[in-house]
Amino acid sequence: MSHAFNTSEIDQLEHTSGQTLYGDGALVVLKGLLEAGISYFGGYPGAPTANLIDAAADAYEPVLKKYGVYVESSANEMSAAAMCTASVFAPVRGAVTWKVLGNGVSTDVVDHVSQIGPLGGCVLVVGEDYGVSSTTVAQRTLPWAMKSGIIVVDPRADQQLLLRMTRESFELSEASTSVVALLLRPQLSHANAQVTVGDNRIGQYNVISKLKEGIKDPARYPLPPNTQRQELERYRDRLPKAREYIVQHGLNEIFGAPDAPIGIITHGTVFNTVMRVLANLGLADEDGVTDPAISVLQLNVVYPLCDEQIIDFIKDKREVLLVEEGQPDLMEQQIRALLHQRGIATPFHGHDLIPGVGELVPGRVLPALAQFMARLLPDRAEAISATANGYVERQKLAATLFPKPVTPRPPTFCTGCPERPVFSMMKINEMLTGQKDWHATDVGCYGMAGLAPFHMADSNIGMGGGLAAATALSAISEQKNVSVVGDGTLWHSALNTCVVNGLYNKQDATYLVLDNKWTAMTGAHENPNSGPQLTGQASGGVFNIERTFKGLGVKHVEKANPYNFRDFQKKLKKIQADPDPQLRVLISEAECQLQRQRTVKPMRAKAIAEGKRTEVERLGVDEEVCVGDHSCMRVNGCPSLTLEESPNTLKTAPVAAIDTTCVGCGVCGEIAHAAQLCPSFHKVTVVRNASRFERFMQRLSERLLPALRAA
Numbered sequence: 001m002s003h004a005f006n007t008s009e010i011d012q013l014e015h016t017s018g019q020t021l022y023g024d025g026a027l028v029v030l031k032g033l034l035e036a037g038i039s040y041f042g043g044y045p046g047a048p049t050a051n052l053i054d055a056a057a058d059a060y061e062p063v064l065k066k067y068g069v070y071v072e073s074s075a076n077e078m079s080a081a082a083m084c085t086a087s088v089f090a091p092v093r094g095a096v097t098w099k100v101l102g103n104g105v106s107t108d109v110v111d112h113v114s115q116i117g118p119l120g121g122c123v124l125v126v127g128e129d130y131g132v133s134s135t136t137v138a139q140r141t142l143p144w145a146m147k148s149g150i151i152v153v154d155p156r157a158d159q160q161l162l163l164r165m166t167r168e169s170f171e172l173s174e175a176s177t178s179v180v181a182l183l184l185r186p187q188l189s190h191a192n193a194q195v196t197v198g199d200n201r202i203g204q205y206n207v208i209s210k211l212k213e214g215i216k217d218p219a220r221y222p223l224p225p226n227t228q229r230q231e232l233e234r235y236r237d238r239l240p241k242a243r244e245y246i247v248q249h250g251l252n253e254i255f256g257a258p259d260a261p262i263g264i265i266t267h268g269t270v271f272n273t274v275m276r277v278l279a280n281l282g283l284a285d286e287d288g289v290t291d292p293a294i295s296v297l298q299l300n301v302v303y304p305l306c307d308e309q310i311i312d313f314i315k316d317k318r319e320v321l322l323v324e325e326g327q328p329d330l331m332e333q334q335i336r337a338l339l340h341q342r343g344i345a346t347p348f349h350g351h352d353l354i355p356g357v358g359e360l361v362p363g364r365v366l367p368a369l370a371q372f373m374a375r376l377l378p379d380r381a382e383a384i385s386a387t388a389n390g391y392v393e394r395q396k397l398a399a400t401l402f403p404k405p406v407t408p409r410p411p412t413f414c415t416g417c418p419e420r421p422v423f424s425m426m427k428i429n430e431m432l433t434g435q436k437d438w439h440a441t442d443v444g445c446y447g448m449a450g451l452a453p454f455h456m457a458d459s460n461i462g463m464g465g466g467l468a469a470a471t472a473l474s475a476i477s478e479q480k481n482v483s484v485v486g487d488g489t490l491w492h493s494a495l496n497t498c499v500v501n502g503l504y505n506k507q508d509a510t511y512l513v514l515d516n517k518w519t520a521m522t523g524a525h526e527n528p529n530s531g532p533q534l535t536g537q538a539s540g541g542v543f544n545i546e547r548t549f550k551g552l553g554v555k556h557v558e559k560a561n562p563y564n565f566r567d568f569q570k571k572l573k574k575i576q577a578d579p580d581p582q583l584r585v586l587i588s589e590a591e592c593q594l595q596r597q598r599t600v601k602p603m604r605a606k607a608i609a610e611g612k613r614t615e616v617e618r619l620g621v622d623e624e625v626c627v628g629d630h631s632c633m634r635v636n637g638c639p640s641l642t643l644e645e646s647p648n649t650l651k652t653a654p655v656a657a658i659d660t661t662c663v664g665c666g667v668c669g670e671i672a673h674a675a676q677l678c679p680s681f682h683k684v685t686v687v688r689n690a691s692r693f694e695r696f697m698q699r700l701s702e703r704l705l706p707a708l709r710a711a
C-alpha cells in the first residue's frame, strides 16, 4: 500500500548526475543509499525516520527491486541490526534505520557487528531526537555509539550536504572497517529542499546477481582470543583510519576565516541554530557568512573527534565556545582533556555558558552567545546586548498579547479510534466500582491513555516491556493488574519479553491486546499482523494472536469488538472476575480507524461519482435536550465532540456538539448512556444518490411536517 510518497517524488530516485531532486530528508537519504549502491535495506519504524521506511516501501516496486536491493520491514531493531551481518561476511553495502530509542533494542547484535567490523559499508540511519519531539526519553546516540566503537555522522541541516554525507558514510565505513551511525534529526528528515543528485550504483552482489557464498573466516568470529585482538585493532587501527578519512575528505567544515580570533565549535543541526543566533545578533548574515572576528568549526562527524583538527582550530584563538547539545557532554569532556594534555591554555567554554540539558533552540542559545560575544567584542558590546535584550523583551511582550493562556492540546486518540472505547469502559468501571487497577502500558497509540481524560497508563516503560514492568508489582501489591499492549508492539518484542516471561513466571494479570492491525502510531506501518509485507509481497507466516496465546498455554482468552460496548464490557468483567492467579487475555479486535477511512473514503467517493446509493452514519446531539453535564466527554476525548453555546438562554452550560469529522463509531452515545442515561444523542444516516422512493418520502415529510407542527 502507498505510504507517504507519490509517484513523481519516487521517480526522482532515478535521476542521474546533475539532475535535481525535491523532497524531504528521508527521500534524500534514500537517494544517497542508491548512489552508494546498497544491496539491502531494512529497519523498524520510529519517528523521526519512519518516513525513510515509507520511502523505501513506496520505492520498492518502481525502483529498489530493479536495483536488486533486498528490502525488509524488520520485526524489531535487533532483527534489523542482525541483517547488517551481511556486510561483515560479504563485501556488500547496506543500511538499516530506527529511532534513537531503538539503539538499545539493537545493541547486543550491533556490538558484535561493530567489533568484527564490516567489509562492505554498513550504515545505521538513526532518528536522533534529543528535543523529544517524538520520543519519551531524552537521549543522544553519541554515548551509545562511543561504547561500541561506532562512528557518528551528525550533519548540519542542509539537504545537499545530507546527500553527500549519506554517500560518504559508506566510504568512511569501508575506510575504517567500522559501523557508521548517520544521525537523521527531525530538522533534516522533515524538511523539504532541492538537491543536485549523482548517479545510482548497483551493488556487486544483490538479489538479482547473487553471491556464491559468504566469506567463511574463523579468525573473524567474535570469540576469544579473536575478541581481544578485534578490540585492540578497533582502537589501534580502525578508528585512526576513520580520523584520516574525515580530515582528508573534509567531512568537518570551517566557516569564516580559520585564523579569526573568536572560535565556535558546534555539531549537527545545532550549527543552524548557532548561525541563526549570530545573524540575529548582527554577527553573521543570513547566508551564514560570519563576522571577520568569528570562525565556526562545524563537526559533521562527532565520533571520533579529530584531535589535530581541533587543536589547530583552538590553539591560536583568543577564546573558544563549544555549543554542544545535551548530556552526557562527551565532546566537551574530550576536548577539555585534549587541551589539558597538550598544554593549550586558550580559554575554552561549553556548558558553563550554554544550557547543559535540553534541546538547543535559538531562544536558549541567544543569551549565552550574546554574553560571550559582548565580552569579547567590547566595542560592539552595547549593540549586542541591546539586540539580545530586545529579543527577550519582545518574547515577554508576545506572551502578554494572548488574553488567556492558550488551551493545552495534548495528543489524543483519533475520531473513531477503536482504542478509545476500551479506556472509556475501564474508566466507567473505575467510577462505578471505585476499584483502581494498575495499568502497565507499552509504546503505541494506547500510551496516550496516560493523558486526559483517562490517565490510565500508570507505567509506560519501554517498547515491549509493559506487562513485564508489572511482574514484581503484581506479586507484591494487592492491586489488580490490567496491562495493555498493541499488536505492533506484541510482535516487536512483547511476545517474548512480556508474554513468555509472564507465563513462565505465572504472573497474575489481565492482558488487554488492542489489535488494530497496524503499527499505527509510527504513521501506519505494516507489521506481521497486517497481512502483506511492507513491500506488498505476501507474508510467509500466520500471525493469529488468539491462537498464539492459546498455543502458549493461556487458559482464559476472550475476544471482543470494542465498538460493541455491552459485549465488550461483559467480557472485560468476566475476565477480571476470573480468580485463577495467572495470565488472562482479552483481545480487542477492530481496525485502526484512520487506516479504515483511508480505504473506505476513496471507495465511497467512487461510488458517489458513479451515482450509486451510499450511506454514512454520523452522530448528533439534540441541543435542546442536552443538559450540559458532559458525561459524554469526560470519559471520551473524541476530537469530533466539542462544546457549543446553548441555544436556550435559560441554560448557561455549553452543550455538546458533534462536528462533521464524525465517522459514526457511536462510542460517544454509548458512553453517555453507560455513564448516565442520556437522551440527547441520535444517529443520522446521510444518504447520497437516494432512491426515487426515498426522495418521494423526503418531499412528503417536508410537506407534512409543518402542517403537523401547526396542528
Ligand SMILES: O=C(O)C(=O)Cc1c[nH]c2ccccc12
Pocket (backbone or CB within 6 Å): 044, 045, 046, 047, 048, 099, 101, 102, 105, 134, 135, 443, 462, 463, 521, 522
Ligand atoms: O512511534 C515511535 O516513533 C516510537 O516511539 C516507537 C518505537 C519504535 N522503536 C522503538 C524502540 C523503543 C521505544 C520506542 C520505539
